Amino acid sequence: MTTLAEVESGKEVIIKEILAGQGLRNKLLSMGLREGERVKVLINNRGPIVVLVGSCRLGLGRGMANKILVEELGE
Amino acid sequence: MYEIALIGNPNVGKSSLFNLLTGENVYIGNWPGVTVEKKEGYFDNNYKIIDLPGVYSLSTGAIDEKVTMEYFLKNKPDLVVNIVDATTLDRNLYLTLQLLEMGNNLLMALNKIDLCKLDYKKIKELENILNIKIVPISVKKKVGIEDLKKMIKELCKNKNYVILKYPKLEKYIEEIIDILKEDQNLKEYNLRLLAIKLLENDDYIINIVKDTDIWNKLEKKLNKINEELKKEYNGKNPFEVERLKLIKKIKEIVYDNNEIYVEKDLTYHIDEVLFNGYYGILVVVPLLWMLFTFTFTASKPFMDIIETLINIFSNFIKEIVTNKFLASLLADGIIGGVGAVLVFIPLLLFLYIGISFYEGTGLLARIPILADMYLRKFGLPGKAIIPLILGFGCNVPAILAARTIENEKDRILTIIINPLCSCSARLPIYVLFASAFFSKNQGLVILSLYTLGISLALILSKIFRIVLFKEEPEELTYELPNYHIPSFREIFVNTWERIKHFLRKAGTIILFGSILVWFLTVFGPSGFLGEDVFKNPELIKMSFSAKIGEFLSVIFSPFGWGWKETTALFYGLMAKELVVSSLGILYGVSGDKLLNILTKYFTPVSAYAYMVFTLIYVPCLATLGVIKQELGLKWTIFVMLYLIVLAYFVSLTIFIIGNLIFC
Amino acid sequence: MMIYIILGAIYILAGILDILKGLFNYPLPKLFLGDIFGGISLLCIGILYILGHKNDSFIITANTLGIGVGIISLIVLISYFIGYILGFKYEPTINIYLILGFLSILYFYKEKISKNIKK
Numbered sequence: 001m002t003t004l005a006e007v008e009s010g011k012e013v014i015i016k017e018i019l020a021g022q023g024l025r026n027k028l029l030s031m032g033l034r035e036g037e038r039v040k041v042l043i044n045n046r047g048p049i050v051v052l053v054g055s056c057r058l059g060l061g062r063g064m065a066n067k068i069l070v071e072e073l074g075e
Numbered sequence: 076m077y078e079i080a081l082i083g084n085p086n087v088g089k090s091s092l093f094n095l096l097t098g099e100n101v102y103i104g105n106w107p108g109v110t111v112e113k114k115e116g117y118f119d120n121n122y123k124i125i126d127l128p129g130v131y132s133l134s135t136g137a138i139d140e141k142v143t144m145e146y147f148l149k150n151k152p153d154l155v156v157n158i159v160d161a162t163t164l165d166r167n168l169y170l171t172l173q174l175l176e177m178g179n180n181l182l183m184a185l186n187k188i189d190l191c192k193l194d195y196k197k198i199k200e201l202e203n204i205l206n207i208k209i210v211p212i213s214v215k216k217k218v219g220i221e222d223l224k225k226m227i228k229e230l231c232k233n234k235n236y237v238i239l240k241y242p243k244l245e246k247y248i249e250e251i252i253d254i255l256k257e258d259q260n261l262k263e264y265n266l267r268l269l270a271i272k273l274l275e276n277d278d279y280i281i282n283i284v285k286d287t288d289i290w291n292k293l294e295k296k297l298n299k300i301n302e303e304l305k306k307e308y309n310g311k312n313p314f315e316v317e318r319l320k321l322i323k324k325i326k327e328i329v330y331d332n333n334e335i336y337v338e339k340d341l342t343y344h345i346d347e348v349l350f351n352g353y354y355g356i357l358v359v360v361p362l363l364w365m366l367f368t369f370t371f372t373a374s375k376p377f378m379d380i381i382e383t384l385i386n387i388f389s390n391f392i393k394e395i396v397t398n399k400f401l402a403s404l405l406a407d408g409i410i411g412g413v414g415a416v417l418v419f420i421p422l423l424l425f426l427y428i429g430i431s432f433y434e435g436t437g438l439l440a441r442i443p444i445l446a447d448m449y450l451r452k453f454g455l456p457g458k459a460i461i462p463l464i465l466g467f468g469c470n471v472p473a474i475l476a477a478r479t480i481e482n483e484k485d486r487i488l489t490i491i492i493n494p495l496c497s498c499s500a501r502l503p504i505y506v507l508f509a510s511a512f513f514s515k516n517q518g519l520v521i522l523s524l525y526t527l528g529i530s531l532a533l534i535l536s537k538i539f540r541i542v543l544f545k546e547e548p549e550e551l552t553y554e555l556p557n558y559h560i561p562s563f564r565e566i567f568v569n570t571w572e573r574i575k576h577f578l579r580k581a582g583t584i585i586l587f588g589s590i591l592v593w594f595l596t597v598f599g600p601s602g603f604l605g606e607d608v609f610k611n612p613e614l615i616k617m618s619f620s621a622k623i624g625e626f627l628s629v630i631f632s633p634f635g636w637g638w639k640e641t642t643a644l645f646y647g648l649m650a651k652e653l654v655v656s657s658l659g660i661l662y663g664v665s666g667d668k669l670l671n672i673l674t675k676y677f678t679p680v681s682a683y684a685y686m687v688f689t690l691i692y693v694p695c696l697a698t699l700g701v702i703k704q705e706l707g708l709k710w711t712i713f714v715m716l717y718l719i720v721l722a723y724f725v726s727l728t729i730f731i732i733g734n735l736i737f738c
Numbered sequence: 739m740m741i742y743i744i745l746g747a748i749y750i751l752a753g754i755l756d757i758l759k760g761l762f763n764y765p766l767p768k769l770f771l772g773d774i775f776g777g778i779s780l781l782c783i784g785i786l787y788i789l790g791h792k793n794d795s796f797i798i799t800a801n802t803l804g805i806g807v808g809i810i811s812l813i814v815l816i817s818y819f820i821g822y823i824l825g826f827k828y829e830p831t832i833n834i835y836l837i838l839g840f841l842s843i844l845y846f847y848k849e850k851i852s853k854n855i856k857k
Contacts, residue, residue: 022276022312023136030132031552032166034319042343046352048444050555055162057342057555059350059444064552344795345802348786354796357786361779361803365810368776373814376821376828383826518761 002072004049005065007041013070014038020067031058033068077122077231080146082174083158084167085129086556088186088214092158093126094564095220103572106142112478122227125152131166133173135272135279137481144272144279147177148264153231156223158184161191161211165326172318175205175239177268182230183209184223189216197329204325206237238267241317243307247274247300254296258287273297274304275314342437342558355445362438363464369429370422371468371499377421385414393606403597403606412589415650416582419471419697423577426465426472427570430479435561439479440553453533454540454547455492456485463489463532466496467525470698474705475577484544488536490706491714494694495532497525500651504689507655511670512679520683524690531691531721577704584700592649595619612663620645630723634681634730644688650695680733684726691722742797745845746787749804752834753780769834776835779807801842801849808839 007013015037018025032053033039042057043050049065051058060068081096083089094101097116106113114126127146128139135141157174159167174181185198188211202209210226212219251270255261261269261284272280274297284290304313349358389406396402433439439461447457455463458480465473473493480486505524509517540547597608599617608614615621624642631641639661646657659665662672677685693699693715703711756777758764763772786800811833821828 023134026132026134026312026315027136028552029315029319030134030166030169031554032163033552043347043350045350047350047355047448050346050350053163054166056166057346057557059441059553059555061444061447061552341798341802344798347793347795348799354786354789357782358799358803360782361807364775364779365806368773368810368814373810373817376817376824376826379821379826380824518763522761 001069003066004039004041004051004060004068004070005044005062007044007070007072009041009044012038012040012073014073015068016071017069018067019069020064024064024067028064028068032056033058038073039070077153078150079122079124079154079156079227079231080127080150080152081124081156081158082127082143082170083129084131084160084163084170086554087129087158087160087167089126089129089158091214092184092186092212092220093124095214095217096224097124101572103576106145111138111142118224119228122231124156130170132170133177133268135277138483139481141279147268148283151265153180153234154227155179155181156184156227157181158186161185161187161193164193164329165322168322168325169318171205172239172321175207175237176241176271176314177265178236178238180230180234180236181207182223182226183207185209185211186214189213189218193329201325201329204328205239208235241314244274244313244317247304250296250300251293254289254293255284258284258289260287271314274300275312276301340557342555345558346441346555349441349445359442359445359460362433362442363460366429366433366461367464367468370426370465370472374421374425377424378418381418381421382414385410385417389414399606400603404593407597407606407609408590408593409586411593412586415589415697416578416585419577420574422469422472423475423574424570426476427573428566430461430476431566431570432561434479435559435566437556437558440555444553451547454537454544455489455533456480456482459485459489462493463496463529466493466498469498469500470494470496470694471581471701474698474701475573477705484546487706487710488539488544490702491539491710491717492532492536494698494714494718495528495535495691497528497690498651500695501689503652503655504647505686507658507669508673508677508682508686511673512677512682524686527687527725528690531725535717535721577701580704581697581700584703585697588696588700589649592620592646595623609660612661615642615660633727634684635678636681636685637676640676640685644692647689648693648696650697651689654689680730680737683733684730687729688722688726691718691725693718693722741845741848742787742790742800745804745841746784746790746800748841749780749784749787749838751784752838753777753782753784756780756834768829768831769837771833771835780835780838783807801846804839804842805846806839807835808842811835811839 001016004013004015015033015035017035018028018033020028028034033051037053040052041049042052049060049062051060081089081093093114093116096118098118100118101114101116104113104115105111111128116124116126118124125146127143130140130143133140133144133147135144155174157171159171171181171183183205185193193211198209198211208226208230210219210223212223214220248267248270251273252266255264255266255269264283269280269284273284273293284293287293307313308316345358349355389410392406392410393402396405430439433442443457443460445457446460450457450459459477461479462473462477465476470493473496474490477486477489477493480489502521505521506517509520513520596615596618597604597606599619600622601617604614604617608618621638621642624645625638627645628636628638628641639658642661643654643657647654658673659669662669662676664672673682694702699711699715702714752770754777755764755766756770756772757774758777759766759770759772760774760777766772783800783803786796786803790797790800815830815832815836818828818830822830
């Protein structure tokens, strides 16, 4: 298990746990970042991270991405 | 009259649907007590639609969410139209479930139906599970809008209130409602929503009931229930668990879309460069320049046209009105003041078109994410980037552009430091003094002032963040819509309404201020001085404004500035560029002679201190008016006070250090 | 063909010249506006073009931005022209931003056509 911030561009992951307070957690959930959800990391260089959830692109700050634990999916 | 609330996630086409339903019958105002825009419109005269802010869920974190929550706590709309994006159904359903939990007459408008594979049968199944009516639509292709209107009318007449109940939680909700019922003060609230949010431990909601007589009883009950629920749900929020369970069930029945497919379209390519840590800035800078140039350079000729028309009109009045006092009041006072307001119309028109275009293309959601890395260090949110850049053109549109910042503290901070971005009206002052005293290094001297301004803005925002707000800027997740070229309608709709709002709110302050300044100029202790006061230095010396200048010049004696220089600063309150022309009037010279005469009254060091002072001290009347419009009187006074103090100390420091070095 | 590198170099050169004109009043023709912010923007776009050797995304982005710059300067030109015919002191002249934007549009079409031929 790693955090979302450490996943390379182009990899797909499954969200395992969101380590955030109730407010932030609720925000992420309602935006579609939910435990068990499959997510594709589109861009992860030095800047913000862009992920694809369903058909929807989300931009996340690195601080926030560090709070999301994920498991990488093999090819 | 039926009241219909329109609600949905951001970027699902809610605004476009609102425009399609209401056409031109739109009124834009503010939600009570906050500066979140409130849009209301009508269709078929009998149906009033309220456009609620776009939210992902019913919660109380950001200001938009609070507005929506307050609305549902205190209002019972005849119908709630929930617009849902069919391509991201499971995400959108979270809000839908919350709306059903509290009990609503709800109609779902399933948008983007053209882009997904949901067929009639699946939609029927979804209708059955949720026990609501669903109308498939496509806002973009204008499909299904008439059906939606028909269904809205139908449901307004024959209401179908649905309450979604989770078997395990319902008894707790009822227990809480029973206690809430005992308090008369809570009568106007939607008790079911209050109860659910209390069970979710929402601090904002707890604060509403904390001061009531039933709080003790309620708190005991809540603690007991919470303990029971904690065991049952492993410490997780029970409502969250139930919602996600239901959504999962729906997902299994209605669609099985687990594939993730990325198209390498324009959005993909630009985003790859934009979000590449090193190179993103290379994209952002040209984008900001385009917005800046469009807003300020392209609008300039139209501003000149309005200014000229006002001048022609005011000269015409002077000719036909024989009474000198009346002519001056009308021409210089009132028409001049109205002109000072009207001249902003082209600027705001271009600003709103530019911002709506960026919003429509999807850029407005992206630029702040990048700026966030840099601005966060100074306690500013990423979204402050656009107001900061626009501030170099004019602070009025810059402050209005801060509206896109949802978090209230972040927005206040962005607005109160904005006057430190040196607007273009201050440039003539710099050019005048730089060419009189630093003719060899003009460009560098002027650049140094801009740099000083932005540095002070960043330093102060850090200080204010620590002293006044005490919490970090909100780290946001943003949805990044695909790039597309927005339609004309999308861009132009509401622009005029927003300008009207400015004219009404800020315009009155600007007009009143202009008339006051006119009065202080043409009147003195000896009475009416005649309209020649605007040309004659001997006459202006007898005016109230000169007396004010004289009085204030005591404060500026350390700099060696007299009443003339101080009075010019006083006129700068009206509009910064007036400092130059009033200096000319006060000295009784113009053009190159003004340059020569300045060297008699200033040393290079005191001239630089004067430039610094005009950079920082109180912003112009229009900016103050718009700060009042956005933040209220208290913050406006705060801005004035801190800027005056800052201006005095910074220029004094520069004056002293400069004299130590050069004299 | 390395057209994008040449295009990038032209953008960079134009950007630097416009910055110099803005900062030190270099005696350059009216083609340059002396817009420091604008000069920096041209410089950025130029660098993006040159970075195109890494991958296509950079060229596509640079080109889109270049076209944007061209459109904005065209809007400004039209607006100045309105001011000019109404008798105000505006000189609607062709400037470097417009020319560069036009070049970017040409490049866009050239690429589009050559891609279509390949298909």
